Amino acid sequence: MDPPITSCCRSPAAQAHVSPIVVDIDECAEGKHYCRENTMCVNTPGSFMCICHTGFIRIDDYSCTGTV
Numbered sequence: 001m002d003p004p005i006t007s008c009c010r011s012p013a014a015q016a017h018v019s020p021i022v023v024d025i026d027e028c029a030e031g032k033h034y035c036r037e038n039t040m041c042v043n044t045p046g047s048f049m050c051i052c053h054t055g056f057i058r059i060d061d062y063s064c065t066g067t068v
């Protein structure tokens with residue numbers, strides 16, 4: 001006799017529960033962001049943001065300044 005198949009993940013019912021997973025890179029943690037001085041890198045799904053520190057003025061998407 002063949003032994004019983006012990007696969008947990010090959011039944012159609014199990015596959016139906018697999019949902020698409022957004023593969024995101026944490027650019028902040030991996031140092032792949034381009035945030036410059038006076039900003040804080042914030043990871044977002046598929047991208048990242050550079051947030052100005054409190055009191056600093058945004059120059060562009062990646063940098064802020066404390067002096068005008």
Ligand SMILES: [Ca+2]
Nearest residue numbers: 025044046047
């Ligand atoms: Ca990201």
